[in-house]
Amino acid sequence: MPGTKINHPSPRDPELLRWLCWLCLLVELLWLPAAWAERVNLSGQSLYGQRLSGQDFALGSFVATDLQYAHLDHCNLSGATLTKANLSHGDLSDSNLENALLDLAILDHADLRRANLRGAILSRANWYETDVTGADFTDAIVDRAAVRYLCQTASGHHPQTGVATRASLGCPP
Secondary structure, eight states, X not given: OTTOOOOOOOTTOHHXXXXXXHHHHHHHHHXXXXXXXXXXXXXTOBOTTOBOTTOBOTTXXXXXXXXXXXXXXXXXXXXXXXXXXXXXXXXXXXXXXXTOBOTTOBOTTOBOTTOBOTXXXXXXXXXXXXXXXXXXXXXXXXXXXHHHHHHTTOOOBOTTTOOBHHHHHTOOO
């Protein structure tokens, strides 16, 4: 009808605002990833020689953590931040480090056999005598000098992806 005024709820209506707040809270709780709630933060700690094998540290934070001689084999470290972590002599064999951040990490003498490093950022990491047999570096960011060094001993294929380590590093034939 012409001239009829339709009553819409006012944005200042307290009942409407209360319902909108509840709705937003419900949406946030339903969409909150489970991994977010269980995220580990061990930054700056000393875990020297610790046995942490097989644990789920996805999206965890290990910034400047001392992980020398630590056992992190078969761990899920996907999306983890290991910036400036000292992993020398550490066992990371068969671990998932997909999309992990390992810039400035110390990986000297580390065991990265069969590790999944797809999409990881490994810039300015130390690699002295690191075993990368069967590791997958597809789409990982690795310094050119490190690639040349790793290509000297790189061999094998990753057991899950089937990708040759040398090919994933971009080593010459």
